[in-house]
Amino acid sequence: MSRPTLYIAITNHGFGHAVPVSSVAAKIQELNPDILLIITTTAPRWLLESYIGGDFIHRPRAFDVGVVQADSLNMDKDATLEKLREIRKKQNSLIASEVNFIKQNRVGLVLADIPPLATRIAASAGVPCWMMANFGWDFIYRDWGGEFAEMADWIAECFGMCDRLFRLPLHEPMPAFPNIQDVGLTGGNPRYSNEQVREVFGIETPLEKTVLLTFGGLGVEDIPYQNLQLFSDWQFITFDAGCPDLPNLIKATNQEFTKSLPSLPRPVDIMPVCGRLLSKPGYSTFAEALRLEIPIISIMREGFAESPVLLEWLQNYAEHQIVTAAEFFEGDWEFLRQPLHPPRLSDKLDKNGTEAIAQAVVDYFS
Structure with a gap:
């Protein structure tokens, strides 16, 4: 019997996408250690390991660019556009090599945050694609106008193929996604007193x-x-x-x-x-x-x-x-x-997003 296998694809951009997904991956592993995790990202292994205690396969691949940045505040739009064009041009070969890998490893589900091509890869491999995020790249690029509008359309089309979006708090509306489930906040828990x-x-x-x-x-x-x-x-x-x-x-x-x-x-x-x-x-x-x-x-x-x-x-x-x-x-x-400002609203955000997404994955494989 082969193990149930989850393929996780993470946006090639900073650490902000790797952290929530890694906390979900760690929870999945805790709920069902039998599920094999394949984590596809250019984020460094040490970062993933700082959240995930057990074994996983790290596959360093990039399917999107996010935003090319010198640091956390300064963006290079020209370089971003050039990289986007390159990925779009190569999408068929990127998809083909990954479909091959997914089939060989008998992957049962793709979970992504939030490379647009993950939906096309999953569809071509014949497995469902779930995503988790608080925004889509179409939202970021559309705001920049010009040639980015066409890229945003292409990305929205990819997102339209997503089987289930776990929409995190702090989100934009994310209208490209056909099937949205709102969940709570994600993240790790402190390890020390x-x-x-x-x-x-x-x-x-x-x-x-x-x-x-x-x-x-x-x-x-x-x-x-x-x-x-x-x-x-x-x-x-x-x-x-x-x-x-x-x-x-x-x-x-x-x-x-x-x-x-x-x-x-x-x-x-x-x-x-x-x-x-x-x-x-x-x-x-x-x-x-x-x-x-x-x-x-x-x-x-x-x-x-x-x-x-x-x-x-x-x-x-x-x-x-x-x-x-x-x-x-x-x-x-x-x-x-100066004194801090109190929150405008009295209600609190749900804090159980990590658990909700992990449980959904575990239920899918049972």
């Missing part, structure tokens, strides 16, 4: 003066770290390996800390000891913070259609502050001393 994190990192500041700086897998160029000296009695924590050595800045990936922990810390492991998170708009960071009810200060992000949608949801459901790029890059961060 607050006492353990405080002890390992030597954090002695009170919660409201402890800030996690996290800007996604691509990071942000030119963070004005010099501002930290204006907050000498505060504690800042970062995952930015290139940050300067400052007395009130902890590098969470520094070996002197990580050697005393069984596995590398992730932002979600550090969040609970922080009174706020300073970030840029991104589903995965926002979702993990919202699940833990950690206040979020977000920089605005220009020219990316998902950004105002995310900030709208943030204002509705989180304690928050929204700062302009100028306030962040050129100001003195006085906003940190």
Whole structure:
């Protein structure tokens, strides 16, 4: 008897898509260890392993481009368009080689976040394609107009072939999808107790003066770290390996800390000891913070259609502050001393998206 096999395809863009899917994959493995996971993504294996405890097959392949970026805030539209054209031109050969692989490995279901070609690959291989996301690439590209409009149409056509979309919170309407099921927030759970994190990192500041700086897998160029000296009695924590050595800045990936922990810390492991998170708009960071009810200060992000949608949801459901790029890059961060805004709405978001999607996959295979 061959094992039930799930093929997971993840967008080739930053870390923000790999994190929610990896948390779902880990949950699937926990609910039914017999399901074999094949994870197709150019995201690094260490990132996937930081969420998935058991075995999986890592297949480094890219079926989409997302957005070509120098860092988490700066986009290169020309390079993005060129890459999109290339993928569209090569789509038949990309699909053919993957269909071959899927058939050889007796894959029973494709789960994608959210490469458009995954639907065509699954259809050609004769298996269902489920997707999970809070936005579609057609939404991002259509907003850019010009030649991107045609790409958006092609992508919407792909999404129209999706058998089931698990639509995550913080979403745009996603009208291209014929079959939508709304689910709750996704993300990992902290692995360590607050006492353990405080002890390992030597954090002695009170919660409201402890800030996690996290800007996604691509990071942000030119963070004005010099501002930290204006907050000498505060504690800042970062995952930015290139940050300067400052007395009130902890590098969470520094070996002197990580050697005393069984596995590398992730932002979600550090969040609970922080009174706020300073970030840029991104589903995965926002979702993990919202699940833990950690206040979020977000920089605005220009020219990316998902950004105002995310900030709208943030204002509705989180304690928050929204700062302009100028306030962040050129100001003195006085906003940190300002009171946070309460959420506009009193109802809370469902936090069980990871479990709901994982359970649906497990039920499909039983």
